[in-house]
Amino acid sequence: MKFIIIASITLISIQFQNCNSGKSISNNNTSSMSNAENKPIKSNEELKKQLTDDQYEVTQNCGTEPAFNNAYWNNHKDGMYHCVVCGEPLFSSTAKFDSGTGWPSFDRPFDSLTIKEKIDNSYGTKRTEVVCQHCGAHLGHLFNDGPATTGMRYCINSAALKFDEKKK
Numbered sequence: 001m002k003f004i005i006i007a008s009i010t011l012i013s014i015q016f017q018n019c020n021s022g023k024s025i026s027n028n029n030t031s032s033m034s035n036a037e038n039k040p041i042k043s044n045e046e047l048k049k050q051l052t053d054d055q056y057e058v059t060q061n062c063g064t065e066p067a068f069n070n071a072y073w074n075n076h077k078d079g080m081y082h083c084v085v086c087g088e089p090l091f092s093s094t095a096k097f098d099s100g101t102g103w104p105s106f107d108r109p110f111d112s113l114t115i116k117e118k119i120d121n122s123y124g125t126k127r128t129e130v131v132c133q134h135c136g137a138h139l140g141h142l143f144n145d146g147p148a149t150t151g152m153r154y155c156i157n158s159a160a161l162k163f164d165e166k167k168k
């Protein structure tokens with residue numbers, strides 16, 4: 001009985017790993033459990049305990065929080081935005097700009113190695129999904145209509161981020 005419960009929990013967590021249900025760029029070996037890509041660092045149960053419902057929905061189920069009604073869209077403090085799931089530093093406040101969209105927007109990641117881009121074909125549009133390289137958490141989307149410095153706009157959900165204010 002216990003085995004069945006564990007097996008079904010494992011199955012659920014596998015399903016949640018791939019938000020685009022087979023639409024990601026590198027998708028030629030999805031059945032392999034040894035694939036290091038998006039390897040969960042915590043079980044589904046641990047994540048549910050650690051995260052709020054909104055944080056869980058955004059990072060694990062590719063949810064999108066409401067515009068202008070989230071923690072950081074209008075945050076102008078200096079500091080670092082970390083992944084809410086694994087704590088990796090993702091975006092510096094120096095890269096944040098007012099996009100007018102109601103979501104935190106950045107023109108570049110803190111380190112390009114901490115961010116992974118995937119093609120997202122959901123809702124009949126082709127968009128670039130942005131995920132945490134370390135834990136695979138869904139963060140938001142990338143658009144090429146950003147400010148002139150880089151031309152990029154990382155449109156990120158506050159629920160995927162944890163802000164650490166810089167100590168003065």
Ligand SMILES: [Zn+2]
Nearest residue numbers: 083086132135
């Ligand atoms: Zn992460």
